[in-house]
Amino acid sequence: METIQFNLPQDRIPRVWYNILPDLPKPLAPALHPGTLKPIGPDDLAPLFPMSLILQEVSMEREIEIPEAVRQIYAQWRPSPLFRARRLEKALDTPARIYYKNEGVSPAGSHKLNTAVAQAYYNKQEGTTHLSTETGAGQWGSALAMASAFFGLECRVFMVRVSYDQKPYRRALMEAFGASVTASPSNQTESGRAILAAHPDSNGSLGIAISEAVEIAAKDPNTKYSLGSVLNHVLLHQTVIGQEAIEQMALAGDDPDVIIACTGGGSNFAGLVMPYLGRKLKGQSKARIVAVEPAACPSLTKGRFTYDFGDTGHLTPLVKMHTLGSSFVPPGIHAGGLRYHGMAPLVSHVMDLGLVEATTVQQLDAFAAGIRFARAEGIVPAPEANHAIAEAIKEALRAKAEGKPRTILINLSGHGHFDMQSYIDYQAGKLQNYDYPEEEIAMALAGLPVVE
Numbered sequence: 001m002e003t004i005q006f007n008l009p010q011d012r013i014p015r016v017w018y019n020i021l022p023d024l025p026k027p028l029a030p031a032l033h034p035g036t037l038k039p040i041g042p043d044d045l046a047p048l049f050p051m052s053l054i055l056q057e058v059s060m061e062r063e064i065e066i067p068e069a070v071r072q073i074y075a076q077w078r079p080s081p082l083f084r085a086r087r088l089e090k091a092l093d094t095p096a097r098i099y100y101k102n103e104g105v106s107p108a109g110s111h112k113l114n115t116a117v118a119q120a121y122y123n124k125q126e127g128t129t130h131l132s133t134e135t136g137a138g139q140w141g142s143a144l145a146m147a148s149a150f151f152g153l154e155c156r157v158f159m160v161r162v163s164y165d166q167k168p169y170r171r172a173l174m175e176a177f178g179a180s181v182t183a184s185p186s187n188q189t190e191s192g193r194a195i196l197a198a199h200p201d202s203n204g205s206l207g208i209a210i211s212e213a214v215e216i217a218a219k220d221p222n223t224k225y226s227l228g229s230v231l232n233h234v235l236l237h238q239t240v241i242g243q244e245a246i247e248q249m250a251l252a253g254d255d256p257d258v259i260i261a262c263t264g265g266g267s268n269f270a271g272l273v274m275p276y277l278g279r280k281l282k283g284q285s286k287a288r289i290v291a292v293e294p295a296a297c298p299s300l301t302k303g304r305f306t307y308d309f310g311d312t313g314h315l316t317p318l319v320k321m322h323t324l325g326s327s328f329v330p331p332g333i334h335a336g337g338l339r340y341h342g343m344a345p346l347v348s349h350v351m352d353l354g355l356v357e358a359t360t361v362q363q364l365d366a367f368a369a370g371i372r373f374a375r376a377e378g379i380v381p382a383p384e385a386n387h388a389i390a391e392a393i394k395e396a397l398r399a400k401a402e403g404k405p406r407t408i409l410i411n412l413s414g415h416g417h418f419d420m421q422s423y424i425d426y427q428a429g430k431l432q433n434y435d436y437p438e439e440e441i442a443m444a445l446a447g448l449p450v451v452e
């Protein structure tokens with residue numbers, strides 16, 4: 001038999017998260033207070049986050065110990081499997097070797113549970129009783145709902161309107177875990193009411209839902225806010241993916257030439273690639289690292305690298321990132337988790353340093369790739385992950401055209417079992433591509449805060 005799974009036993013769940021900040025050739029730009037434009041300190045963030053997460057946000061420790069209680073919950077699905085996609089390779093008739101790290105095996109359906117468990121744990125430790133959050137695809141909301149149930153926290157989720165309508169079963173899953181779910185924009189917050197007054201039919205966006213969730217937390221001392229991507233501590237928690245992948249690729253006796261992941265806020269990408277990038281900076285890996293974003297929301301490839309708000313209602317600090325402007329509401333593509341106007345400051349920074357590359361994929365190409373993958377490998381990927389798969393297939397076909405083998409590693413960030421409506425619509429020919437909405441983005445960029 002040909003080996004297709006390269007798996008680790010439970011005791012190989014990583015003991016630390018890998019923090020790349022001390023290994024970077026240039027430090028990250030600090031987050032700024034939107035009023036004073038001075039770097040923010042831990043106290044500025046204290047109304048929103050527990051102190052242990054705030055300290056992780058700025059930590060310069062290379063390794064941060066994973067609490068035993070978090071590792072114990074990770075054991076419900078970690079170490080996640082690494083597959084060699086031999087059937088996909090055959091279907092493509094490529095000399096490339098394709099591997100995928102399957103984060104879709106988490107009980108909530110994606111990589112998001114890696115940070116949800118950690119965030120719920122630290123909040124519980126510090127006496128938080130309620131969490132508020134946003135969700136785009138519904139994957140993050142499901143993950144935080146499950147983690148909240150495990151730690152006895154109340155969880156309130158603002159779900160982007162277009163996803164709320166597209167994915168009723170995601171909402172049901174969050175509710176099954178005990179969370180309460182509100183479509184965003186809603187009339188329950190000032191930020192939501194302001195958007196609805198201007199755009200009564202708004203599809204919503206991650207930027208708007210973040211404003212609503214932040215507002216709820218800022219106004220209630222018992223509620224903290226929890227973010228599913230973008231921030232350093234969120235990306236940090238995801239590094240269990242890359243650390244496991246490094247060991248698993250060694251089991252396979254292989255080493256990636258190209259590493260590919262999709263980017264919405266940057267967390268599954270960072271989770272897989274930062275441990276590899278750490279090695280690359282030490283000369284131990286030559287892998288090309290590729291971020292894949294939707295053509296409809298191309299922050300890394302078309303955005304400006306500058307200070308902007310993380311949310312549409314301008315309640316968050318200013319962070320330096322690739323942004324399309326915080327008022328930009330991306331078209332209603334089905335990869336809801338990729339509809340974010342900005343990008344993680346850490347991912348933006350390594351992109352600016354030329355350490356990683358970025359490219360875009362159109363919606364129809366992403367779904368075509370997802371179907372191809374499903375027919376070969378038997379897993380229906382989340383629409384977000386389809387973007388990574390589409391780029392991996394392109395790379396494998398390039399290998400074929402050049403007659404040169406190469407090793408490709410993909411992050412399969414989640415399964416698509418709650419996204420079947422989008423597959424129904426795709427198969428019925430109802431989905432469309434969206435061109436880069438140049439005029440809208442120009443308008444949103446014109447409204448960027450003046451900092452530098």
Ligand SMILES: Cc1ncc(COP(=O)(O)O)c(C=O)c1O
Nearest residue numbers: 139229264265266267268337414
């Ligand atoms: C399955 C899946 N992949 C990827 C993403 C994109 O987020 P990030 O860039 O933080 O990994 C999401 C976001 O919701 C998601 O649900």
